Amino acid sequence: MQGGNDNCEGQIRALMFECARLVDHQRFREWLDLFTDDGSYSAITYENNQENGLYLFKDDGKESLKERVTFLMGFWQVGRGKTLHTLSNISITPLQDDEATASSYFVIYRTGDDGVTRFHACGEYEDHLVRQECRWLFKRRKAIVDNGVLPSHFTDLI
Amino acid sequence: MQGGNDNCEGQIRALMFECARLVDHQRFREWLDLFTDDGSYSAITYENNQENGLYLFKDDGKESLKERVTFLMGFWQVGRGKTLHTLSNISITPLQDDEATASSYFVIYRTGDDGVTRFHACGEYEDHLVRQECRWLFKRRKAIVDNGVLPSHFTDLI
Amino acid sequence: MQGGNDNCEGQIRALMFECARLVDHQRFREWLDLFTDDGSYSAITYENNQENGLYLFKDDGKESLKERVTFLMGFWQVGRGKTLHTLSNISITPLQDDEATASSYFVIYRTGDDGVTRFHACGEYEDHLVRQECRWLFKRRKAIVDNGVLPSHFTDLI
Amino acid sequence: MTEEQLPHLGLDMTRVIDRRVYTDPLIYKTEMTQIFARTWQFVAHESELQGPGDYISATIGEQPIILCKNRDGALNAFYNACTHRGAVLTTKRKGNCGAAFRCMYHGWTFDQEGRCIGVPYPDAYGQGFTRDVYDIPSIRVETFAGLVFVSLDGEAAPLEEYMGEAGPYVREVVEGTESLGRVRWAYDGNWKSWHENFADNYHPEFTHPVVGTGYRGIEVQGNNYWLDEGHGMLRFPPQRDPQRIVAAMRETSGLENNISDNPLWQRPPFDVDFKQDHRIITVFPNMDLQFMTGGMMNIIQVLRPQAVNRTVVELLALGTKGESGTAREWRLERTLDSQASSGKVSGDDNEAVVRCQMGFAASAVPWSNMSRGQGSGNVGEKRDEYSMRSFYNAWRRYMGEHAL
Amino acid sequence: MTEEQLPHLGLDMTRVIDRRVYTDPLIYKTEMTQIFARTWQFVAHESELQGPGDYISATIGEQPIILCKNRDGALNAFYNACTHRGAVLTTKRKGNCGAAFRCMYHGWTFDQEGRCIGVPYPDAYGQGFTRDVYDIPSIRVETFAGLVFVSLDGEAAPLEEYMGEAGPYVREVVEGTESLGRVRWAYDGNWKSWHENFADNYHPEFTHPVVGTGYRGIEVQGNNYWLDEGHGMLRFPPQRDPQRIVAAMRETSGLENNISDNPLWQRPPFDVDFKQDHRIITVFPNMDLQFMTGGMMNIIQVLRPQAVNRTVVELLALGTKGESGTAREWRLERTLDSQASSGKVSGDDNEAVVRCQMGFAASAVPWSNMSRGQGSGNVGEKRDEYSMRSFYNAWRRYMGEHAL
Amino acid sequence: MTEEQLPHLGLDMTRVIDRRVYTDPLIYKTEMTQIFARTWQFVAHESELQGPGDYISATIGEQPIILCKNRDGALNAFYNACTHRGAVLTTKRKGNCGAAFRCMYHGWTFDQEGRCIGVPYPDAYGQGFTRDVYDIPSIRVETFAGLVFVSLDGEAAPLEEYMGEAGPYVREVVEGTESLGRVRWAYDGNWKSWHENFADNYHPEFTHPVVGTGYRGIEVQGNNYWLDEGHGMLRFPPQRDPQRIVAAMRETSGLENNISDNPLWQRPPFDVDFKQDHRIITVFPNMDLQFMTGGMMNIIQVLRPQAVNRTVVELLALGTKGESGTAREWRLERTLDSQASSGKVSGDDNEAVVRCQMGFAASAVPWSNMSRGQGSGNVGEKRDEYSMRSFYNAWRRYMGEHAL
């Protein structure tokens, strides 16, 4: 596990899993640290991504991301149900030593106020990753959501 | 990532993910190229696989696969909903340098005409893979479907 | 694939997948052999894990595990539906050469008496693994179940 | 589209159907008691029950039942419900009960005919207690050419009589067969839509490109039969032109389909008379048989309604008793290629019936037309609809005053 | 809380609403026929239908319909149901039908206006058969300032008249716009709760911390309008104090939000009059328009009821016709930031309406109060509820004897 | 099985039950108002509410409620529904409201007793407005031996009286306990089936192999009690023979279970009188208490009906106040081993009640027998059913003319 691409891929996968875990455990401030300062995080439905490019949201840069974290920490009054972000079909394409793109599939389950756990949403991540000071970070994460009718409670991080 | 089995496993996983992505993006003609000329693709329910061997379908060879692709491209009038084929629990067993078997779990989500995304089907792939001209291909993919009552729209590639 | 951590991680993942496969194929006696003699297997809801530590069950040691296997093999009269335990987000932390911890996400689907396959449960595994005589085994597996309202048939291995 | 515009059709509920029959929960509820509880209902092929204690469970309308072979090889049916406190005796779709069913709740036992043969600690029930009060009510079972039916109605005519004009045709196609296995799928639509689809030989060339393109340039032959009572038959010769299909495939996908290298297009490893008529027989109210290409494909389908707008189709594939291992293997691999919700033909039929249920919501379009074939008599051309009218004629009689 | 305690409010179903209007399945069913089948219902922005054959499908109440542009550029609507046997002509939400819709079941064809133009093999229907009996019933279509509405009711007043006092305001905010795209989401609640939420300018400072904190220390201005008939408007100046919001954010998360480096807080790359009033217009019964920050955000929402306690909201984002690529890109990326179930504002509104549906189950708390603003006339202050009372006044009239 | 065959049982709805009580939606609806809204309903153990503002929310029948501890340590209950426009004040199952609940929609505030203490900008409501009209209707709360109950019925008898003959037994097993935590699960069956299962000591040796095999060769002791009004008790000595169980385990799995090395079979790290009777107490209508093996396992279960055929069971595990850390840890790890839908005993009970609901669909098997124990008086042997008849006797009285 010491050298080369293999190492990178393992580290990038670790970043992705860490991201899911922080989100699922509602550790939003730590989630923030997984992005570069100019990091971008956005979501769009599959249909709109194919057609018109109308985003659900697009946070560009640390300040936008901080705003989202602030909303998650109480600037929304929406209840935060327990989520589980499962990742699969992870394909990583190294661009250069410190840069890569990745695509992966996500499926989210969510436990509602009634205690019932349900399928929530699924889709594809398109990620752009960079290594800064020995640490891989998201420079861009775009979540393309399959759901044509979004769930009611959809303010959780996707 | 240069040598040995590890390389192979990565490449085989890449083939599987590529397969899922082509299917989910409805790039059926490219899907065809993931099979050897004598490639076989079949599906069967878990119950029938245990008991009597009654297949849902069994495409043997490129011509049968081409027929399926033709059906997918319009010889069926069934609507093609957006699918997501998530793969997990991938176990690869090398047989020799250019041959391997693999088993994996699939879970499919599908977005219906009403825009609602739902769990669709799940089960196990049994794959037989070969390397031809530096490229791993499916020589056999058998999808064993857990669903005892199949969904209504089940002509999508599994 | 011969040496070092990488090898270990592959072997540990293989153990996890083997565990899922044995459970899903109802090969309970072989499942037993995946645990050390002092192995522990337990389950708890996410909420109780956060709050009070009230377990659903906690099997400590081979004899408790054997009792569970005996229940699964007929000491329960509950029907055993086909399950599929999908694993994702696997993070392995080596502790020393022959010891590691791992966390992962599980999502279980289950086919009911009516033949319909449904989402069943999901959550997180916390594993403690050791290598004994060249074989990785579970020393501890704790399943933290997201479901706040458990499904009706929940005696299957989680 | 007003009632006044349709007089030539006769709003008699056989030529023109009020679409509420597919959407009204009350009609559905009535169908359960007026039709499903009074007709003969297919449960199994006798080859599925081999030895004593072998059973198959099913739901007839909304009633859970068990069909079981007894020690003497006779088939019996009874409700799948313990007379003590109601638990089903089995949750499995098939199995073997051994000498008796033992209820998992309080251990009451019932023999292979549903008779109560064991009540633990009966003394507590007092002196008046007699065990035979607790026999499970039995259900009539009759067999026709290897097909096992039940009727919840003690007064129903015998099965042989019930099969009526369909009997000989059914016998012809199922005799000498045995079960290969089953598949099931669900669709969001009324159960009658699938049954009509079977009685409908007008749709195939439009619904199924693989059929329509094969018919290009061909004068299509065939007949449509009203079979008393409630049954129907479609009978038509094999006429498709493979080269037309191949050309259409090329247009569709740009792929050159070389069917001579495609095993799906080859002769099977058993004798088939390719000249034989295809036959599709509908048995009232919810059973369909297909005997295609000289028996290359031979299947039974039964509709299990779940709700007014939800149905499970249960398909039973048939093989020939005693056929060779190669023949059997071919059947197991190829029989369903066109069938079930994954099938190259049925896939489109599924789409059609789901689309119908969606369209039925448009209350300004209240009628469906089934009037093709205006001649008197009971036989029309391939695309006529005598078969469907036969169904609705019987449907109306069974529903009685409850029909719309 | 008894009826006796509430006399000053008048239990007239406009100031005080019986909560069963949100929970009674019978009232819901009646709303489908008394309201959704009789009012004008928004279907599309005309920019969504470009060329001949372009269509949009929708469900109006429970009726599937198609809106289609014909060869001459005229818009037509008709039911999405084949007159033959009911199949919907399309399952897609939008598309192009070419010269005609061809039903996938038996190949009957219908032109861009729903007229039956092709029946394969018609002879089998006999002599009395005339194809135009099988035209799909057409539906009225009218357009207002680029917004395309349908009415299932042939007797409904013309759209212009229907828009009533809301007309000029609606025209002002949608003229010169075009569609950017749509998003949809579902919530577990009655459709009226979302519509009320739009007509409600009392809630924002409590429901939305980002609004409430921005208003701290400010005397909030604005007006609430009853617009005949059934419509309403909220109109209020931009007053929030960003520094108050930043301070509240810091309190909430401990994070210093530097809004001057946050692109979400920057001026858009197009001219906007930041002094202009925000305007939120509710069109009876299920349409809402928002024109915010001088048109920086301009959206339409329509409610598609699924059940008495389940609703789909369909949101259409608008851009300015002919705006620059940079402007358009900005709109595509930013318009929904506050909207939809993922939005920074609507997220909380979703929570509110879901909580209301949960609370409606408490039958001991049977009334909801909408009586803010006691003055006569049709205009009140920002937090008044003339707009909601306008809605319920029309609701009561449409429901007639069926109202509670 | 006809009515004529059953005269010795008396079709009085206590000895023989019409199975429609488990399947008829109308009966279910009536139970919500006639039973759940009129009886005392368990909500919490008082140890779950520690300080002022601590609350637990619940659904009683179909009514959302809040139980909250006030500043003075008194418990209050009121509906979980804002009097303004209906939003529930909390969506959480438990929490702390601080000094008051602030409704998230328009910021109305309600104190820990549900009194309306804040209405923002009240002037708009005009002169007649008085805030106390908007107090949330309060609900009766009473406590019995640390168990907190509510009754939606102002006329219900006091809890002490309601507990009737069950009172002393309940007090004995819960006094000195505190809550360890809760688990919930759902099953597809009527709520009464689970309650009956608790009142049923005939089933265990058949439903649970671990019980039945332990009883082999043993004369089983114990009693069954009718406790007024509607309650019941099962009381029986610990008699199982571990070696019989071990032998049966070996037969079942082929595994040699060495229970002396199995911590589940060891004495707990606290004093237990292994000779003490097991006690299972059913409190009308939906509460069950189990005190097993001298209190080694001590739990409460409450049934929360979701629909006529769907129920959530809520289980509360109890520990002894002040017990050692080791004792507490043991309880947390072991209490549920046999319980919940994952439990070694309850797993099978779940299967049984689900099977019953499936079997109830067989309308030809219309009655369930609960007549074990024919003697007069209120106490029978272990396997008798006085306890169940006590339940149905009260059920019939509460349902009144609505009973079948």
Ligand code: FES
């Ligand atoms: S329910 Fe069958 S034995 Fe009691």
Ligand code: FES
């Ligand atoms: S249903 Fe449309 S053509 Fe027959």
Ligand code: FES
């Ligand atoms: S609904 Fe509670 S304050 Fe308005």
Ligand SMILES: [Fe+3]
């Ligand atoms: Fe067909």
Ligand SMILES: [Fe+3]
């Ligand atoms: Fe709002």
Ligand SMILES: [Fe+3]
């Ligand atoms: Fe039990």
